[in-house]
Amino acid sequence: MSGDEATELTRRTQNSSRELLAKSFFFACAALSVVTTLSIIGLLVYEASKFFAATAPLLGVQGETATLTEFFTGAEWSLQGPDLGVMPLVSATLMVTFGAGLIAIPLGVATALYLSEYASESARSYLKPALEILAGIPSIIYGIFAVAYITPALDAFVQIEGLFNIASACVVVGIMILPMVASVSEDAMQAVPDDLRQAGYGMGATKYEVSTGIVVPAAISGIFSSFILALSRAIGETMAVTLATGSLAREFDPTELSSYLALLDPDSYFEPGMTMTAAMVQLLTGDVTGGGLAYRSLFAVGLVLFVITLGMNVLSDLIANRYQEEYQ
Structure with missing residues (x-):
């Protein structure tokens, strides 16, 4: 074997070793993510099982x-009772999510449409970094902003008792x-080929007609995915x-129609x-006994929250895969 051939063989061996090392490192990172997720799910399921009478004796x-x-049909949530019906909590969560969606979805889509089709x-x-900054503000600052400014502003129009609503x-x-809706929707609109826009202009369509009649329908899977992801974020806030x-916790009786109408x-x-x-x-900051019923209800509520957000994320993927447009 000549010297050049030996050098080439050594180089290939070194490259192969580096590739194997890199592959092992990246696999370990991926495996760690999966193990962490499964560990969290296992903890929630195990601790929540201690809360329910059917499985607690087995553990x-x-x-x-x-x-x-009792957990899913109880009309009240009270640790003093204890009445630990989860539906009063779920109903309030859905109210916040619904109201937030009414604000974020139209404004987010309009912002995405402007950034994608109209903005220079x-x-x-300037606008994209501003959205990213908005997304990076700590949530507790938003909470203080709500108490200090939003509630007094609402009180000027509607009589509100107290600070909380x-x-x-x-x-x-x-x-x-809003930044999540705008960013994901804008990325989906940007992915629409310019040929579709030019075809619309060639047929005499205006900018507005092209934007709303061609770009938005073509990007609808990404837009709907942004809705669901953003609402999942709202549920977990x-x-x-x-x-x-x-x-x-307000009373909510899941067996009464009047509760849903309210x-x-x-x-x-x-x-x-x-x-x-x-x-x-x-529950975490209160005086609850570790291992008691109230403490174990923490994991039961967490499991319900996890199932809801997981279901919404799965729905987002299904919608994206079902309605995603493929361009050649």
């Missing part, structure tokens, strides 16, 4: 437990998730919602409430 848990029926490169260079949480969470809505009453948004995340904060 050797002594003391008070709750049934699935100079304007885009669901409407201010809707506004502040809507502002928080903690500190801003805790500060804005307060910690008073969710559609605009006046109900100007009253305090307690979301699932706010209840978890209260």
Whole structure:
């Protein structure tokens, strides 16, 4: 073997070793992410199982437990009772999510449409970083902003008793998730080929007609995905919602139609409430006994929250895969 051949063989061996090392490192990072996720799910399921009467004896848990029926049909959430029905928390969470969506979705799509179709490169260079800054503000700052400014502003139009109400949480969470809607929707619009736009212009369409009649329908899968991802973010928001809505869990009877109709009453948004995340904060910061019923309910509520957000993320992927346009 000549010297050049030996050098080439050595170089290939070194490259192969580096490639194997890099591959092993990246696999370990991916595996760590999967293991962490599965560990969190396992912890939630295991600890939540101790909360329910059907599984608690199997795990050797002594003391008070709750049934699935009590948990999902109970009309009140109170640690003093304890009445630990999760539906009052779920209803408040859905109210905040719905209100935030009403604010963030139209404004986010309009912002994305402007950035993608109307804004100059100079304007885009300023607006995009501004959206990113908006997304980077700590959530507790948003909560303080809601209590200090949004609630007094709402009180100027509608009589509000106290500092806490669901409407201010809707506004502040809507502002928080607006950058996600705008950014993901704008990326989806930017992915639409220019040939489609030029074809519209060639047929005499105006800028508005091309934007709303061609670009938006072509990017609809990405736009809908941004909606679901943003709403998932709203459901899981903690500190801003805790500060804005307060910690008073309103009664909600899932077996009564009047409870569902109350969710559609605009006046109900100007009253305090307690979301699932706010209840978890209260449980963690309150004087609850470790291993007691109230403590174990923390994991049951967390599991419900996890299932809801997981379902919405799966739905987002299904919509994106089902309606995604493929261009040659």
